[in-house]
Amino acid sequence: MTPRELPLRPPVDVALARVVPTLPTAPPGRRLAYEPKFDGHRLLIFRLEDAVRMQARSGRIVTRAFPDLAAAARPLPPGTVLDGEVVVWTGGRTDFAAVQKRAFAASESRAGRLARELPASYAAFDLLAIDAEDLRPLPYALRRARLMALLEPLGPPLQAVPMTTDPETATAWYEALPEIGVEGLVIKDLDQPYRPGRHWRKLRHSETRDAVVVGVVGPRLRPRALALVLPGDDAPVISAPLAPDIRAQLATALRDLPESQPPPAQLPTAPDRVGVEIAYRPIDPDLTVEVRQESTVRHAATTVIRLRTPD
Template sequence: MTLPIAVPVDPMLAKAVPAVPDTGPKGAALSFEPKWDGFRAIVWIDRDPDGGLTVEIGSRGSKLLTRYFPELVEAFRAQFSSPAVIDGEIVVRRGEPGAERLDWEALSQRIHPAASRVTKLAEETPAAFIGFDLLAEGERSLLGEPFSVRRAELEKLLAAVEAPLHLSQVTTDPDLARSWLVEFEGAGLDGVVAKLVDEPYLPGKRSMLKIKHERTADAVVIAYRIHKSGTGVGSLLLGLYDADGELRGVGGSSAFSDARRLELIDELAPLVERDENGDPVMGEGDRNRFSSSKDTSFVKLRPERVMEVRYDQMEGSRFRHTAQFLRWRPDREPRSCTFEQLEVPAAYDLSDVLA
């Protein structure tokens, strides 16, 4: 390996803020860019022993995605001539010219165990890679360089690339970023990201800012309750990892159709925890005076599956209301689903509200 940094690399992360800020902490300059709705990916291109190039694609949790996107591997080999490590996003573009948008469902289906299916999907729903940060080039590590330097080097590196490889646009104008937040939603984008211009790359740290169209969180599915009808999944119980690495329940998601409730039983069957007799391991939820006669039992699941939910606000360490299911996240590792991703409102005195 000839790369100047160790790979895979944990990507630099973002914390949610409610609106596009004019500046960062203490008036620090910001650079804004679109928030792409895809799979976060760090690509490293390296020399092989024979002098050729090898390409690997790592997910946010350092899971290798290389085999699922052969068309991107081919594109990097064809368009690069030297080692590099690039941070970016994998997306699938669908639709006619003038009405093209990102297609999350098509992208999520690209994660498939069968090689024949991977090849077929690479032809039917080809992916694109959008680069937005440069971690290393040649024998030079850029991790310690400010974003302004990394971005300038990235622009030079990707100046001549062609589809399916792309360079994400940026601006230092917060008003333009605010317009992006509104306008780009129609193309399926997820919001806006702000980066400190003078900050180095901080692997695994939530140092960037993200402004989304809604509050969302990626949570681990830890159990399910049977529907009150007696058949199918009534609700999914969700968890997040705290600072000590403990998985804590944060609420649930429900409101599935009759057909979907039955489908979920089959989908989640491989994750059901079982005792020595092969029976499902059951748990019992908390009761209060409003649910003293309600069945609060649940079927425990191994914490291996992640889903994205929409929520309105937190009450303590739990979702205040039932969260709304948005989509499965096959690209996310359960351990990456922490409380840190949640938006924490600034403290405000109730007396001031009532005054």
């Protein structure tokens, strides 16, 4: 391998977590790591030879949406690949709707304006490569040590997420962190390599989650369903059919939104609750709804519970 040959380039399949009902503890002879789970926008940062590139969970390249993070990543050594979550802080809390505005900025000028108005932070939780070395086969404990050594001299906005191996500390975090918008924990085995699939675990406070509305199915002011983006993802899904009271709430909220650009001739599609691709009319990501996900045999049905309104 020559010095300019880097081990990882986008797209890279990411590791995921499965939901567990209680806080796991390590069996004899094993150790677990506990991290706060930030509900933001999943992002891999690639420091290439002469550029920075950013990949969303779906594989989509989203570098243009985060010019502030691209600038912050330039001091990283070529070949560095970070995995983490983009978050935006407003009023001392993480703001999922704000980070989705950043992620779906439609133009370079809008991305630059939002970077000034809603500066992003990057909560890194893994180091997949550095220089000419692919770190994914290494145990998480070693990757974590390399991550800390890499990011500590840099400081914000690139920072490693907190981590503990003490279940009592993890429990204290789980009870206290919802005050700042952190809704759970991610649990990892210290001996695990990094690999795609749901090999991590996550514990959440609530069965419901917030989602950002990125489109409507049916008439703009009386939609039958919504295209939604959930925390940690960037690929829209179509909700279950909306209840009449939810449709009434949305009618007012959608009427108050400014008209966006005319929809493209070819409307985008997203899977519904049974996996069928449904066309939707895009809207600016300015509305947030509370949803509940219920697993079926093959897919998760996403039901809208209520419209979130500003406090």
